[in-house]
Amino acid sequence: MGFSKNPVGNQQECLNIEGPIIVGAGPSGLAVSACLKENGVPSLILERSNCLASLWQQRSYNRLKLHLPKQFCELPLFGFPENYPKYPSKHQFISYLESYAKHFNIEPLFNQVVEKAEYDHSVGIWRVRTQDCEYISRWLIVATGENAEPFTPEIAGIERFNGPVVHTSVYKSGSEFGKQRVLVVGCGNSGMEVSLDLCRYNASPHLVVRNTVHVLPREMFGCSTFAIAMTLLKWLPLRSVDKLLLLAANFTLGNTDRLGLRRPKTGPIELKNATGKTPVLDVGAVSQITSGKIKVMGGVREITRNGAKFIDGQEKEFDSIILATGYKSNVPCWLKGSDFFTEEGLPRTPFPNSWKGEKGLYTVGFTRRGLLGAASDSLKIARDIADQWKKIKGSKIIWNSHIALQI
Structure with a gap:
């Protein structure tokens, strides 16, 4: 990285960064840094935690694996080791990211919490x-991505509950809940997998399914469901692919409506593209629901001291509550003076053009298309900045000196 210091009296120290500033050292930040370096552009990553990919290292459960085959989860320019399984584990993925950073000599500045980022119009800098x-x-x-902070919805009466209430960001293993009656709020991939994990420790999970949800098998006929969908989309209209996926899912899993898992009227891929809502890729939870080991509950009306009341009139006692309610962006907390992001912290410009804002602002990892989307964004950003970089270098503009005179 290239930077120079500009002490300003007793004020906070100021560093001129020669290339881009990247906020976040997760997979997206590492990917765009590597792509920039490949194009001859230095960069600086600022990371609030003390490690790479803190969401994976500090906020994920032990049994987590990639939901998609590894070829769809590789970062640009550096693939997974050949001996990795089709669906790498959490620890294998973290090891891959560490090798990735080492390969490209990426050294983020850790423990740097961005309090404010704003464009200075008078000088033309961030x-x-x-x-x-x-x-x-x-x-x-x-x-920083779409999953920077745990999302905790308002649930009536939850402050009265006598037992532990934990978000999946701090859940590690079902061993902590052995033989307990556990209310799992949220039926996405995390809620389903946590419920499955609880079963392995003889807990009794009750899964709250408030809304409709698409559940697809992770694999169909020995092939990745995602890979099948990507292949079919090359030849068929999206809605036709959705129909085929649902036919195959009903053949493999049966009619999930009878289990309390009602499907949306919109197909899984169409819904994902329109709302970002990812279908659940089943790795065994449906069979446990069928057997009765995981019990599906409707929406929660309120939490009581010892359990919960549900909108269908049932009332049950629970020992613990796990909130599998997902994550949210934290961009509005620190990025100021820009209307590129919504109040929810997502780009206003839809995919595939959400990667570029104005005045040198870029985003990576906000496509709602996972690691594949982040890789695509990283390549685009690197090419765009590299073109500007070459022009600046070609015209011999000594930018750092220019800025130093105006600070």
Whole structure:
């Protein structure tokens, strides 16, 4: 990375960054940094935690595996080791990310919490302030992603509950809940997998399914469901592919409506593209629901001291509550003066053009298309900035000196 110091009296130290500032050292931040480096552009990653990919290292459960085959989860320019299984484990994926950073000599600055980032129109730069320093650059890349902070919905009476209430961001293993009656709120991939994990420790999970949900088998006829869908989309209209997927899912899993898992009227891929809602890829939870080991419940009306009341009139006692309610973006908390993001912290511009804003602002990892989308964004961003970089270098503009005179 290239930077120079500009002490300003007793004010916070200021560093001029030669290339882009990247906020976030998760897979998206690493990918765009590597792509920039491949194009001859240095960058600086600011990371609030003390490690790479903190969501994976610090906020994920032990049995987590990639939901998609590894070829759809590779970062640009550096693949998974050949001996990795089709669906790498959490620990294998973390090891891959660490090898990726080492391969490209990416060294983020850790424990740098971005308090504010704002474009300075008077000078034409981005000012990014952490607790330690102010960093300035022509370019700012937001790589904090859609899952920066745990999302906890308001649930009536939850403060009255006598037992533990934990979010899946701190859940590690069902061993902590052995033989307990556990209410799992949320029926996405995390809720389903946590419920399955609880079964393995003789707990009794009750899964709250408030809305409709698409559940597809992770594999159909020995092939990845996602891979089948991607192949079919090359030849058939999206809605035709959705119909075929649902026919195959009903053949493999049966009619999930009878289990309390009502399907949306919109097909799984169409719904994903329109709303970002990912279908659940089943790895065994449906069979446990069928056997009665996982009990499906309707929406919660309120939490009581010892359990919950449900909208269908049932009332049950529980020992613990696990909130599998997902995550949210934290961009609105620190990015100021830009209307590129919505109040929910997602780009207003839809995919595939959500990667680029104005005045040197870029985003990676906000496509709602997982690691594949982040890889695609990273390549686009690197090419775009590299073109600007070459023009700047070609015209021999000594930008750092220019900025230093105006700070």
